[in-house]
Amino acid sequence: MEIRLAKSYGFCFGVKRAIEIAEDSKNATTMGPLIHNNEEINRLKENFNVKTANGMNEIGDAKRIIIRTHGITKEDLERLKKSNKEIIDATCPFVTKPQEIVKKMSEEGYKIVIFGDEKHPEVRGVKSYAKNGAIVILSTKELEGEKLGAKVAIVSQTTRKVEEFKKVVSYLVERVPEVRVFNTICNATFENQDAARELSQEADVMIVIGGRNSSNTKQLLTISQENCKDSYLIEREDELNRSWFEGKKVCGVTAGASTPDWIIDRVISKIREITL
Amino acid sequence: MEIRLAKSYGFCFGVKRAIEIAEDSKNATTMGPLIHNNEEINRLKENFNVKTANGMNEIGDAKRIIIRTHGITKEDLERLKKSNKEIIDATCPFVTKPQEIVKKMSEEGYKIVIFGDEKHPEVRGVKSYAKNGAIVILSTKELEGEKLGAKVAIVSQTTRKVEEFKKVVSYLVERVPEVRVFNTICNATFENQDAARELSQEADVMIVIGGRNSSNTKQLLTISQENCKDSYLIEREDELNRSWFEGKKVCGVTAGASTPDWIIDRVISKIREITL
Known part of the structure; x- marks a missing residue:
């Protein structure tokens, strides 16, 4: 069986930057998981003693606080x-951007619409x-019945699919005299998604590596499934199942923006091993 | 044969207003045809001595100038x-709006995109x-290869179809970080279009009454043709052709925003007469 890696996959600019910041901040504590990848978070803990607090109440007497890539709330x-405390900001600049836009637009009287998952820390x-x-x-559907008023500003969670974002924009344009659209979907997201779309059309089994709580990883899975029904999301190589590869000719591999290369390498080695 | 009139048709707010202004401004000269309906312009000439200048060079020594519903250029x-000269402004307020938006947005550094027909006086x-x-x-297609930059403001000619406008917006949203969308398509346009869409689904022949130079009338024709292939645009009742109605059961009638009721009445009478 042939294994093909997507043309674009894995670590984005914001995640790389956050990990470098964390490696340079030994003994610090991150506010929320730094990135959505438990394996990498464990590595930072073991090698650099960078701990994770899952909220303000877990911070305790930590002195150096790293803000996670997804950002935190204004109140926190x-x-x-x-x-x-010493604050080290590892918020991805592509996330800081919609934060600033939403602040400014709401001050200017625009009704704010955020296209994203309300439970995701970035969106919160x-x-x-x-x-x-x-x-x-x-x-x-969720906009039906909402009083939208005369001017709306819309931003997107950085990891959404642009096709869906455009549908929401179209809905607003028909109903609101002024719609100010900020396309805050990040380029790395686009590139990984485009590459996953292309690869999943050629593959008869797709392995998407990344955190189950990672929005961009879940989007890669959805896109892969559209073209290749045998698509699987895994966090670690030991989740691989030999039966997935039986009778398959081409296995596509891609990974979310918070998946480090060392995990991808392990997964590929393991696929080779079990399909020998 | 049954004749059905669209639920919404004919004169819009801006045209009604302009005609009232013209009737109150005897002996004045309009800068450009007041509205896109020759019959009504002839009536204003005959009954109120309101003349038409087809450009600055035709104004001569006229003292009172009425600005047409579609507006004129800033330079004129x-x-x-x-x-x-005494200036009487009959520009439709729904046209003044995109003029103001384009002025303000271009001053704020937005690249301006106008969705419309570049030859139409409103758009000019x-x-x-x-x-x-x-x-x-x-x-x-016409945007391909254009340097769009980081922020674009888009307005629409008041008489376009919203479906087409949304397509252009979607194209921009995918390529430009900030797209400021002003839906300047006017409600009367929407209402007449919706009613034409509905009626043309029931009719087996559609008569669209209005000026051949009228953008909104042409849109009504396009919409009617989508549902009823036997759709005809006429300006006057003497253009009606008996053969159009042979074997038809339901004749739908609609009219552009600049078509006066007296023309619609004449057309309906004539249809009755020739189909008796």
Whole structure:
């Protein structure tokens, strides 16, 4: 069986940057998991003693706090600043951007719509910058019945699919006199998605490596499934199942933006081993 | 044969307003045809001595100038102001709006895209307010190869179809970080279009009454043709052809926003007469 790697996969700029920051900040504590990849977080803990607090209440007497790539809420940031701890900001600049946009647009009186998953930490952070709240949606259905007013500003979670974002924009354009559209979907997301789309058309089995809590990884799985029904999301190589590869000719491999190369290497080795 | 009138048709707010202004301005001269309906323009000439100048060079020594519903260019307006003539503004407020938007957005550094027909007087007027020019397009094809930059503001000619406008917006959203969308398509346009769509699904022959130079009338024809292949655009009742109605059961009638009721009445009478 042939194994083909997607043309673009894995670590994005923001994740690489965050990991470098963490490696340079020994003994620090991250506010929320630094990235959505447990394996990499364990490595940072073992090699650099970078610990993870899963919320303000777990921070305790930690002195150096790293803000996760997905960012945190405005309120948490203010509390951290008041507590006189050293703050090291590893928020991805592509996430800081929608935070700033939402702050400015809500101050200018725009109704804020965020296209994204309201439970995702990135979205919770971005939403917290809206002066008078924001409507968080994943489909136009959720906009039905909402009072949208005369001017709406819309941003997207950085890891969504642009096709879905455009559908929401179209819905708004038909109903709202002014719609200010900020396409905050990040390029790395686009590139990994495009590559997954292409590869999944050639493959008869697709392995998507990444965290189950990673939004961009889940999008890669959805895209792969559209073209290749035998697509699987795994976090570690020991989740691979020999039966997935029986009778297959081409195995495509891709990985989410928070999946380190060393995990991808292990997965590929393991696929080779069990299909020998 | 049954004759059915569309639920919404004919005169819009801006046209009604312009005609009232013209009737109150005896002996004035309109800058460009007041509305896109020759019959109504002839009536205003005969009953109120309101003449039509087809450009600055035809104005001569006219003292009172009425600005047409579609508006005029910024340059022509400035020239008129300098000439000390009395200016009576019959520009439709829904056209003044995109003029103001284009002025403001171009001053704020947005690249301007106008969705409309570059030869139409409304669009020529709106475009003239763009500080550094504007891209005028009717399809995304015309945007290919354009340098769009980081922020684009888009307005629409008031009489276009929203489906086409949304396609252009989608194209921009995928390529430009900030797209500021002003849906300047007017409600009367929507309503007449929706009613034409509905009626043309029931009718086996459709008569669309309006000027051949009228953008919104042409849209009504296109929409009618989508559902009823026997759709005809006429300006006057004497263009009706008996053969159009042979073997038909339901004749739908609609009219553009600049078509006066008296013409519609004449057309309906004539249809009754020739199908008796």
